[in-house]
Each structure stands twice: as C-alpha cells, then as structure tokens.
Amino acid sequence: MSTEALARLAEERVDHRFKGLPPDADGLTIGELTAQRRNLFTDGFATPVLALSAERLEHNLRLMETYATRHGLAFAPHGKTSMAPQLFHRQLEHGAWGITLAVPHQVRVARAFGIRRVFLANELVDPAALRWVATELAADPSFRFICYADSVRGVELMDAALEGATRPVDVVVELGAGEGARTGVRTEAECLAVADAVAATDTLRLVGVAGYEGEVPQADAERVRAWLTRLVALAVDLEKAGRLGQAEEIVVSAGGSAWFDSVAEVFAGIPELSMPVLKLLRSGAYVSHDDGHYRKVTPFNRVPEEGALEPAFRLWAQVVSRPTPEQAFVNAGKRDAAHDLDLPSAQVVRRDGVERPATGIEVTRLSDQHAWLSTAPGAELEVGDWVGLGLSHPCTSFDKWPLIPVAEADGTVVDYVRTFF
Structure with a gap:
C-alpha cells in the first residue's frame, strides 16, 4: 500500500495550489x-519559493540514524514536524522504528501511506477517532499503535469508545514534566492510579511510560536529567508492581529536539527488567533542522564529537522595493516564512547567477506578504535581487508549503515533497 500511495503522489497535477512552482508547469x-x-534559479520558479537542500536533508537523516544506533535507541521521529509521507518513508529507510504523531488526522495520513508503527504523543479520548483506530488494528495485524493516558477519566472514556474492539489499544502513562508544564500525570501515585484503571479494562493494554522533557520548567541539563530519572524509575516501579504483565516489551519514551543527549545518557542506565525495553526517542525537527531556535539548542552543540545537523531549508524571495538606502522589502512574509520563534535571517544575495553573502542585511519585521530588511551602509542590494533566507522552527515552515522542491547545491530540483496539514 505504501508504494502505491507514494506513486500516486507523483501522479498529482501541478497547478495554482502549489506556490512558487513554474507557471508553465501547470498540467x-x-x-x-x-x-x-x-x-530552481533559471527554469521558471517564481518567488517566493521554499526549497529543501537535497544534500543536507540526506546528511541529517544519516546523522540521526547513526546517533540512535550508537546509543542503543529506537527512533520514532515526530512526523508532525513535516507531515510529509515521503520523508516518513525516508526516515524509516534510515532505521526509524516508526513515526510519532500528535492528533488523529495525522495518524490517518500516516496510515494512508502505509506507516505500520505509530506513536501518538498525546492523549486520545475522541470516540470517533478511537473507533477508527480500533478498525485499523482489526484490519491490519501488523499495525502497532501506542498513545498516552494521563487520567482515570481519560481511561474510562477510551474504554467506553472501544467497547467490542477485537484488539486492545496500547497505552503509556504520560508523566508530566512538572508543575505548570503541559499534559501528563503530576505525581507517581496518580500514575499508579491510571495504570490500575487501564488494567481494569479489556480494551486497553499498558505497555510503558512516556513524556516530553522539553516542557520541564526552567529546563537545563540537571533538571532534565532529574525528570528523565523519574520517568525511568516509574517504568521500573510499574514493572515490579506487575502493572505491565500484558506487555511484550516495556516502552520508555522521551526526546524532543533540544535534550536528546540527556535522554540517551539517562536511558543508557535503564536496568535489566523482566522483559525487553524499547528505549524510544522521538526527536523530529532534525530532518530539516533550522537557522534559528533549534540551531541554538541542538545537543550536537553540546557534544560536537557526535556530529552536526545542517539547516536544510532556504526561502528565496525577491527584492521588490528599495525605498531608502537603509531599507528594502522582499516578497515573502508571514504567509511564507516561519516566524513564531525567530525571524528569518538573510543569508545570501543572488544576482545574474552570482551568489554572495548577505552582508549588512537584516530582517527586522514581517508583514503578511513582505519581509522588512534593514540595510547597513555599503550593503549591495537592488530591486530584482533574490535573497536567500534561513528559517527558524521547521514545524511552522512545512505547514506553509504543500509542495516543496528538493534542490541540489547547483539548483537542480530532484524531487518535490508533498505535505498534508
């Protein structure tokens, strides 16, 4: 099914839905x-246009595959970053255990493209979505699905919706990252209550514990490791208490894109238990990386001998106005560029086939369809120039572009990535 579904992507017609593509490619x-x-630069692509670097994308895929293998981690990258089935499958080809997702719609996309292992890093209490999951599990014995639970009430709602299901839904107890953090059970005692509620059903099976260390209040290495140690201890306690007796392996999962070195360190110390442990890392932003938030916080900055991720996105926009020597405007704005964490950064200027650093040029503000550029004295910039912008936060870059060219270093476009948000 996955091969056929991916092949159908190639059969989709290019038209006005896909911004930045050559107008003469319609049809x-x-x-x-x-x-x-x-x-990308000479064959009709229209600005603004977002491109992925073919070389950097491949580098990032290989680096995280190597990292997970080196540290004995299974890897289920968070697919909500890209919502691109082609990238899901490339991640699986590079050793991923499965794909992490956040909401039922995303799971439906993944299943439509043949993803067999899905970790839903969220609570799921919607009856319609739960019944659909049960149908998928019943129809496909190879489908593995795991989701969070963090309350007795949530367990009761899941049990009611799944009445009559032929396969139980696997759940992990989500341990909250601390007071004031996001979802998750706050205390170990409450975790045991949730585990007992799961055990009292025939529709659910408790398989482990999970959480997100990126929500630890005032996160630093010490606080993150302390929370991860609690998560591991919770798994050990549940196993000793017999709460995981129906599981085939114990799932212990964490790992955003900022602290996966701490996850690897603490998970390496998980003791031998009565059944195998699936140490599941979920970092997702690595696939494209970025030129802002994640570039500043990546664990590879702290442990450089592990390698380095490379920003794979570049948004190309064109100078459409140069009203003063200190100011210029390009034709890409909030509709095109991620801006929820950091503004785009001006990296290169391209004119007549020649590319040079964007020295003295800074993005200071975004309007809906314009980026405001501040230009220092001597900054060489003219109307018509292309400006290559680095972007922050991959999660809000992919969602603005339903079809993204993948370009080699010389501009040759070798693929197009379809996204589904």
Whole structure:
C-alpha cells in the first residue's frame, strides 16, 4: 500500500495550489516535472519559493540514524514536524522504528501511506477517532499503535469508545514534566492510579511510560536529567508492581529536539527488567533542522564529537522595493516564512547567477506578504535581487508549503515533497 500511495503522489497535477512552482508547469504531473530536473534559479520558479537542500536533508537523516544506533535507541521521529509521507518513508529507510504523531488526522495520513508503527504523543479520548483506530488494528495485524493516558477519566472514556474492539489499544502513562508544564500525570501515585484503571479494562493494554522533557520548567541539563530519572524509575516501579504483565516489551519514551543527549545518557542506565525495553526517542525537527531556535539548542552543540545537523531549508524571495538606502522589502512574509520563534535571517544575495553573502542585511519585521530588511551602509542590494533566507522552527515552515522542491547545491530540483496539514 505504501508504494502505491507514494506513486500516486507523483501522479498529482501541478497547478495554482502549489506556490512558487513554474507557471508553465501547470498540467504536468509532479512526476513529469521531477523528471525535467529544472533549475530552481533559471527554469521558471517564481518567488517566493521554499526549497529543501537535497544534500543536507540526506546528511541529517544519516546523522540521526547513526546517533540512535550508537546509543542503543529506537527512533520514532515526530512526523508532525513535516507531515510529509515521503520523508516518513525516508526516515524509516534510515532505521526509524516508526513515526510519532500528535492528533488523529495525522495518524490517518500516516496510515494512508502505509506507516505500520505509530506513536501518538498525546492523549486520545475522541470516540470517533478511537473507533477508527480500533478498525485499523482489526484490519491490519501488523499495525502497532501506542498513545498516552494521563487520567482515570481519560481511561474510562477510551474504554467506553472501544467497547467490542477485537484488539486492545496500547497505552503509556504520560508523566508530566512538572508543575505548570503541559499534559501528563503530576505525581507517581496518580500514575499508579491510571495504570490500575487501564488494567481494569479489556480494551486497553499498558505497555510503558512516556513524556516530553522539553516542557520541564526552567529546563537545563540537571533538571532534565532529574525528570528523565523519574520517568525511568516509574517504568521500573510499574514493572515490579506487575502493572505491565500484558506487555511484550516495556516502552520508555522521551526526546524532543533540544535534550536528546540527556535522554540517551539517562536511558543508557535503564536496568535489566523482566522483559525487553524499547528505549524510544522521538526527536523530529532534525530532518530539516533550522537557522534559528533549534540551531541554538541542538545537543550536537553540546557534544560536537557526535556530529552536526545542517539547516536544510532556504526561502528565496525577491527584492521588490528599495525605498531608502537603509531599507528594502522582499516578497515573502508571514504567509511564507516561519516566524513564531525567530525571524528569518538573510543569508545570501543572488544576482545574474552570482551568489554572495548577505552582508549588512537584516530582517527586522514581517508583514503578511513582505519581509522588512534593514540595510547597513555599503550593503549591495537592488530591486530584482533574490535573497536567500534561513528559517527558524521547521514545524511552522512545512505547514506553509504543500509542495516543496528538493534542490541540489547547483539548483537542480530532484524531487518535490508533498505535505498534508
């Protein structure tokens, strides 16, 4: 099913729905346009246009595969970052155990493209979604699905919705990251109550524990490790108390994109238990990385001998106005560029096929369809120039572009990534 579904992506027609693509490509299938290997800069692409670096994307996929293997971690990258089935499958080809998602719609997308293992890093109490999950589990014995539970009430709602299901839904107790954090049980005693509620049902099976260390209040390495140690201790306590007796393996899962070095360190100390332990890392922003928030906080900055991720996105916009020597405007704004964490950064200027650093040029503000540029004395910038912008926060970059060219260093477009938000 996955091969057929991916092949159908290539049969989709290019038209006005996909911004930045060459107008003269309208009516071609994505597969036909890919086969033309057009150049991003000379073959009709219109600004603004977002591109992924083919080389950097491959580098990031390989680096995280190597990292997970080196540290004995299973890897279920968070797919809500990209919502791109082609990237899901590339991640699986690079050793991923499965894909992490956040809401039922995303699971439906993953299943439509043949993803067999899904970790839903969220509570799930919607009856319609639960019944759909039960149908998927019944129809496909190879489908593995795990989701969070953090309350007795939530367990009761899940049990009611799943009445009559032929396979139990696997759940992990979510341990909250602290007072004032997001979802998750706050105390170990409450965790045991949730575990007991799961055990009292026939529709659910408790398989482990999970949480998100990125929500630890005032997070630093010491606080994050302390919370991860609590998570591991909770798994050990549940196993000793017999709460995981129906599981085939114990799932212990954490790992955003800021503290996965701490996850690897603490998970390495998980003691031998009565059944195998699936140490599941969920970092997702690595696939494209970024030029803002994640570039500042990546664990590879703290442990450089592990390697380095590379920003794979570049948004190309064109200078459309130069009203004063200190100011310029390009034709990409909030509709095109991630801006929820950091503003885009001006990296390069391209004119007549020549690329140079964007020295003295800074993005200071975004309007809906414009980026405001401040230009220092001597900054060389003219109307018509292309400006390459680095972006922050991959999660809000992918969602603005339903079809993204993947370009090699010389501009040759070798693929197009379809997203589903």
